[in-house]
Amino acid sequence: MLLVYTHNISPRLNYIFKHICTRILGFEVKFTTKIEAFIAHDSLKMSYTKQALGNEFFVKCHDILFEQGLGDIDINIQKWDNTKCFFFNGDKSAIPFDIFSASFYMLSRYEEYLPHVKDAFGRFTAEESLAYKSGFLHQPVVDIWAYKFKAALQAQFPDFKFPDKNYSVKPIIDVPSPYKYKLKGLLRTFGGVLSDLSKLRIVSLYDRFGVLLRFKHDPHDTFKYLLNRQKNTRFKFLFFFLIGELSTYDKGISPNKKHFVSLIKHVADYCQVGLKISFFALEDEKRLKREKEKMEDVLNTNLIASRQSHSKLNLPETYRYLISLEIKEDYTMGYPNHIGFRAGSCTPFLFYDLDYEVQTPLKIIPYQLMDVALLKQWSLLDKKKVLNELISSIKAVNGEFVPVFHNYTFSEDKEWDGFKELFSLILDSVDES
Template identity: 35%
Template sequence: MRILFYCQQTSARLSYILDFLGKQINADFVITSDEAFFTGTNTVRINYSSAALHANELHVQPHSLLFERSITPQKTDCFVWNNLTAFFKTGGDIPFDVFAASFYLLSRYEEYMPHEKDMYGRYAHTNSLAYKENFLQQPLINLWIQQLQQLLEEKFTSFHHYKNQFTFLPTYDIDIAYQYHHHPWWKSLLGFVNDTRKKPSQWLARATVLARVKKDPFNTFDWLHALHRQCQPKPVYFFLVAEKRGLYDKNLSPHNTAMQLLIKEHYEKYTTGIHPSWQSGDDENILKEEISILENICGKNVTVSRQHYIRMNLPETYRRLLSNGITKDYSMGYGSINGFRASVASSFFWYDLSKEQPTTLEIFPFCYMEANSFFEQHLTATQAAEELQQYAAIVKKVNGLLITIFHNHFITTQQEWLPWRNMYADFVKSICGDQ
């Protein structure tokens, strides 16, 4: 599908957002500043200028954002359009600049402005427009795109409504592969001492696992393999391979034989990526070392990542990943609340606002992490199941990409976690049955 797009000037920002939108509706935007050519060509047309040019066009009056070359505070007064939140009010057939508003959200423009950090030094979700205006739980850009397609269909009989395919992509962060097995002897001994003093009931659990009478509780990998075989999704695993333990990095040593075998097993079956440690956020050399460690274990280049604790800051984190060979990142979401951080349920390429250029780093946004439901939102497994189903429903509505995060230690058979394990199994079976 070809869409003729008239504008009096162009920019890297405009080209970027049209490229994204074109992929979403399976269309090629042909930009022209020739008014006679635009009005004289009988095709699907969008006029992106202040004045109407033709009776048969979709007219969108532009906001200034896409033609600016600086990062400055923007007025984002919100209003309701077709039951959806909108901002950057202008005029024409659509009462706001859907292209500029989409760019604002997708580029994470607001994260480049001065803002408060949360307790982990991350961009606090409470700063975001989506949170303040209550659309964090919506893939708003995808919903806008649906409305745009509908308007084009009404204007042009030659325009065919394109539907993406709904996709469920389960992902897993392996922060601590085993609770008791394969740890250094001194750590196991210290664990027994602490159990005796603080958790006597856990002493027996540790002993039976180390004696190989029972399976390690965190070893849920075979269970996940069976679940995947039954439902046939294409999961992605992220391994934490910090060499030095820290306050937030408590993984097994990447030089541990059992750990290396586990990583190799997953690399052979699934997409496997790096889970850059908390420490690597302070030192790019550590990031390089961790990627190198994972590459040596796998025997191949590592190009996929997700930040541990979702510790990221723009543009520094993404630039570091790019300079270290990462081409796909799954960190776009909040580690403090579930929702659509970039207001989208589709992958997209990161636009480096500071350099005013698109990049080759493809971003895969997640909207749900079980740790947010439990630790931050204080939900029960039953309530979390309802929340997860709500996200699935809205992503299905836009035929988008549903990415979830679970941890191996959250889906164990231990009494306190068994409801979460059952909830997740039921969800995966139901969602895969609908695809």
């Protein structure tokens, strides 16, 4: 156990120390404001305050963990070996940066509460982030900083046995619509036919009627392939099905269709299933509750996990809705168009509500890659290179790789050529670690 002496055991301090020490590094941490208790402790210990007590392991603190609400924070990014950090704390500290304050800034998504320019979907974009602007979006900096802290502790306490942690993979299969042509209803099918005719898409027209007349397989129905892959891996895939109402942003299938319900139940027999929350339910708690209850009716169990349509998050409202509905996990924390670490981490963390200054029970599982981001790489070789670099960066900190693919990614559509191979590369990466 690590004992931390500090002048004030604030909610922020408690939150971030437990994340770094317990969730990332795997050991227990406790706090004291009493010097006598600190001196008497005969194992791992450190002080985290403005001035060292003596010659102990000391990290000079920044003010952010002892503040409330939002403020103007001066952030000066500096190089630190093979990474970058901020909140430099001088030569007297055991490590040159206050990684606890920097990590809190990243995990709390402090910057997403501040004024920023949103994209057409109303989302916080990678380009607005400190990580993108400062050139460290590609690194799980919170985890890297944690391991630097661990190395410094090991040097000071060589007899302490630190626990081991292993790299893992959690593949996400996003299903905005399970089929390209099936179960679309008369009006949408007629509209699709007219669109194909007007744009002279003869192949699409042939495929559409082939599927509807049942002599062709729907191209986006890749569930047999995915379930077969699941059977041959030792970790569960997590599918997110959209069951919300048809809208400008969501073009799914009605959950009243028996064939669609049967598909969800069939997938749930082999994999984990969560709810892909529709775009308009993000800001409508009643609609969100209806979608949750409908999915629970289908699954015949409590809903555990959610993902937001188009990876849109409105902080803190979105997460507060999930908490009020007792959804335990969310998988939206990432950038759809950029590979990297939105919260600077590849370790799941609990949502900290900056307005209420409280750690919540909602677990945030950040994703680092969405399939569409790989389309920016021209060749399959380039895609593999980028993917292998990402895997290596997560393995280096024994993190959890959470890639997001879609059911149509595994279709025969030309733009997705080679993606089955990339998926296999990810699944096989666990055996190589």
